[in-house]
Amino acid sequence: MSARRIFAGPARLAAIAPYLWMALFFLVPFGFVLKISLSQTAVAQPPYLPVFDFTQGLAAIKAAFAALSLDNYRLLVSDNLYVLSYLRSLVVAAVSTAILLLIGYPIAYGMARLPQRWQGIAMMLVIVPFWTSFLIRIYAWINILQHDGLLNQILLALHVVSAPVVWLSTDSAMYLGIVYSYLPFMILPLYATLAKMDPALTEAANDLGASPQATFWLVTFPLSLPGVGAGALLCFIPILGEFVIPDLLAGSDSMMIGQTLWLEFFTNKDWPVAAAVAVVLLVLLVVPLALYDRLQRRQLEAGR
């Protein structure tokens, strides 16, 4: 028996504590979300019915099960508010991901072209904003974009505009905030694939007479597709459920689904509808999450 196999046994035991923790605090809660999404809103504490009471015997539990209904889901389908929120989230997530790719790719490409000793520093510079508070970075933009903020002051001083432009509470501000916050998530996986690429490949294409453009589109870009996929998923999935950025930067006339969920939960105190909104959002995310899980697994376990 090799040493590697001997190690595997105790290493498996290490899984027990994190396994139980994630099962209890990540998996089980989805069961409660599902159950409450089938409940009725009530003026009570907690604000939903039925409440399962396992001390009341089997009949009471049966009655509680019978009281569950799909009413909240019917509401989601019939009320335009929800359908429009989901659609808006999908559009915002798709458009933002496309913009992020357009901006992030040249930056990652530039990083991969730097001399070796500069690459580590460039990478550090991209990672630092990822670590710094995301709320603070959004707030920094409010400073700049507000009515008498720096941007309008500069534009007025340069006589580009004659009156202050409304930037805050617009879709442009929201897209700016999203792109700004998620840029490191796009750059890092792209850089990781681009930096690993063998320069001999582009050299070969060049020797065979390909123009720089042709080399890029026929060699570099296709080889970087795994990075493109990883970056796109890392951005698309969380943006779909984004709450803080649209809440602070976008106008109030149309909402993303994260805002709708927040409103139902905190303002309307309608927990069952909020839970149903979450379940449908999860269903929308099943395919991208599965893709992301596969990518993550392949990437992390390649070294095994």
Next chain:
Amino acid sequence: MTARPFRRISRFNVTSLALGLVFLYLPIVILVIYSFNASRLVTVWGGWSLRWYSEFFNDRAMLDAAWMSFKVAAVSATLATLLGTLAAVALSRGERFKGRTLFSGMLYAPLVMPEVITGLSLLLLFVALNAERGFWTVTIAHTTLTMCFVTVVVQSRLGKLDRSLEEAAMDLGCDPLRAFVSVTLPLILPSIVAGWMLAFTLSLDDVVIASFTTGPGSATLPIRIYSEVRLGVKPQINAICTLVLGLITVVIVAASVATKLTSARGESAAPL
């Protein structure tokens, strides 16, 4: 013919990289500068001053929130580091085991899961368990989220480690536990430290999950900042944000020094 023409960095490469970095940093720099503005009007420069900092240090409610956040971040980062390191060891050294796919799925999904879902589902669990909401519920929620980041950071380090070192230790008579503690652990320690610091800063930053899982009287700093920001820009918030940024910068520098100490250049720098 010139050697390696495509390896050379073009003007386009340099320009896009420079513009990208300016875009990432300029807003933060402006925020920091304005936090030292003496004027009450955020947009009018009234000379340098520390006035907003002293106002923060006299604001009882804000200080309480900051202390609360600090406690939550320290405790949850520590728990997350313990659990996340165990998970990383199981994933990279445990070979195959029952439920492994579910295990790794549960650890990778929270990295991208929209926070509103994580927050709502944890709150519903706490309500069902009749748990009193406050410090511990927020701490548990943050541990759940951040241990996944720790797992990824430590697992990527373990994946790059030379397995023959552990095998040599065991061939020389160490039992697996001893081999792990005396050979593997020192080698992955920088990534464990980096994981703790990442968990700490993520916890310090979170507003959505904390809003769902906190109770009355135990608002964290981001929750307070968030409710102030919704009402508009205030110079005092600039000062608080600058202080938080300063704290995080110290943590990052410490983390990168810790990682540089033993690991090879660049490899441990990717947080994802």
